Amino acid sequence: MWALQAVRLPSGAVVDVTVDGDRIARIGSGTSFGVALAEDCTGKLLLPAYIDSHVHLDKVLIRDELQEHDGTLAGAIGAIHERKRGYTVHDVCERARTVIEASVRSGTTRLRSHVDVDTIGGLTPLEGVLAAAAECSDIAEVRTIAFPQEGVLRDPGAYDLMEAALEVGADLVGGMPHWEVDEAAQREHVRLCFDLAERFDRDIDMHVDETDDGSIRTLEMVADETLQRGYYGRVVAGHVCSLSAADDVYAERVIEKCARAGITIAANPVTNLVLQGRGDRGLIRRGTTRIAELRAAGVNVIFGQDCVKDGFYPFGRGDMLEVTLISAHAAHLTTRADLAFALQAVTEAPARCWRLEDYGLKPGARADLQLLPVPSWEDALRLQPPPEKVWFRGRLVAENQVESVVYRRRA
Ligand SMILES: [Zn+2]
Numbered sequence: 001m002w003a004l005q006a007v008r009l010p011s012g013a014v015v016d017v018t019v020d021g022d023r024i025a026r027i028g029s030g031t032s033f034g035v036a037l038a039e040d041c042t043g044k045l046l047l048p049a050y051i052d053s054h055v056h057l058d059k060v061l062i063r064d065e066l067q068e069h070d071g072t073l074a075g076a077i078g079a080i081h082e083r084k085r086g087y088t089v090h091d092v093c094e095r096a097r098t099v100i101e102a103s104v105r106s107g108t109t110r111l112r113s114h115v116d117v118d119t120i121g122g123l124t125p126l127e128g129v130l131a132a133a134a135e136c137s138d139i140a141e142v143r144t145i146a147f148p149q150e151g152v153l154r155d156p157g158a159y160d161l162m163e164a165a166l167e168v169g170a171d172l173v174g175g176m177p178h179w180e181v182d183e184a185a186q187r188e189h190v191r192l193c194f195d196l197a198e199r200f201d202r203d204i205d206m207h208v209d210e211t212d213d214g215s216i217r218t219l220e221m222v223a224d225e226t227l228q229r230g231y232y233g234r235v236v237a238g239h240v241c242s243l244s245a246a247d248d249v250y251a252e253r254v255i256e257k258c259a260r261a262g263i264t265i266a267a268n269p270v271t272n273l274v275l276q277g278r279g280d281r282g283l284i285r286r287g288t289t290r291i292a293e294l295r296a297a298g299v300n301v302i303f304g305q306d307c308v309k310d311g312f313y314p315f316g317r318g319d320m321l322e323v324t325l326i327s328a329h330a331a332h333l334t335t336r337a338d339l340a341f342a343l344q345a346v347t348e349a350p351a352r353c354w355r356l357e358d359y360g361l362k363p364g365a366r367a368d369l370q371l372l373p374v375p376s377w378e379d380a381l382r383l384q385p386p387p388e389k390v391w392f393r394g395r396l397v398a399e400n401q402v403e404s405v406v407y408r409r410r411a
Helices: 073-085 089-105 124-135 158-168 183-200 218-229 248-261 269-275 291-296 320-330 336-344 348-353 377-383
Strands: 002-008 014-020 023-028 037-040 045-048 050-055 108-116 141-147 204-208 235-239 264-266 300-302 369-372 389-392 395-399
Touching (some): 050 348, 089 108, 089 124, 089 395, 108 124, 141 158, 218 235, 264 348, 269 320, 291 300, 300 348, 320 377
Parallel strands (some): 050 108
Antiparallel strands (some): 002 014, 014 023, 369 389
């Protein structure tokens, strides 16, 4: 048993937090009395460890080996093909492990990775990420999504591979309906993915409408299918950029359906800020979905890292504090309530779509925690410090020390 004394919570409350085994035992003022292993944390902030619920661990860190392209989503997908053909399990595993470790150092202990499942790379990307997940199981929990990056109908054979992926260990069913050639094929793509999810009793996490084209409307297909099949709370739709380009009346109708279906929206502003709006002049759109309207409608909204130095995005370091700061800029999040919402988007909101009951700062929750050298969440966002300590299942798994000195000339 060990304790953190006089630590600040995001609410501003100053409490003691006692951990017993892998669980939080007690939270409250003076509740660590008698605990021998206790650390004074005056002036420091305690957060639950982040959840990065939208990342592509199979593709991370390949950027230096790719041809330059036009910077669009389509350009990036094409540029990766050759590299993907050359993947080995070892190569994918090494890169994924590097980013999992970086994520843990930055305070993330749960990750959900999309993994390409298609006829170019077969199951090699999945095998690589599963190997990294197993290797890192002492520091983080990694779940995987069988993601048909090249389409299902557009890539004959991909559907069988998705089935095989679920059999060998992928946790969720992915999808990318807007990538199909026409509306009928998009609808069929959605239907097939739900069939697979139902058959294997898995949740669904799809890439949906990652385009500036407001006439692309597969989010509504996903919402309709979710309602029809009673998949409430089990579906995540990622990106949904085209919702911003659709007219307001249509968008309101779809947002209402998403709320009713319990769909989580993975708005990933970090990548969409650079991928979308490339055809615009003058007022260049941000490319993000209708984050404020989704929030106002009570839809569960999360922010993910999505990409780390891959064909889509040259930056990224598995740091959800950085992701949240960029997302706050993209979505006009500046008030205290806005910043609290931003924190939710990388903690409680992904926990909800993972359907975790033991997440957060409460007695009985799994002790996945991080201690930051600042007194408040607002200052954490502003100053971007790495966490001093990170715990996974109650065990210390990372420490960061930053030292900087200013040398003044004194008279
Ligand atoms: Zn993605």
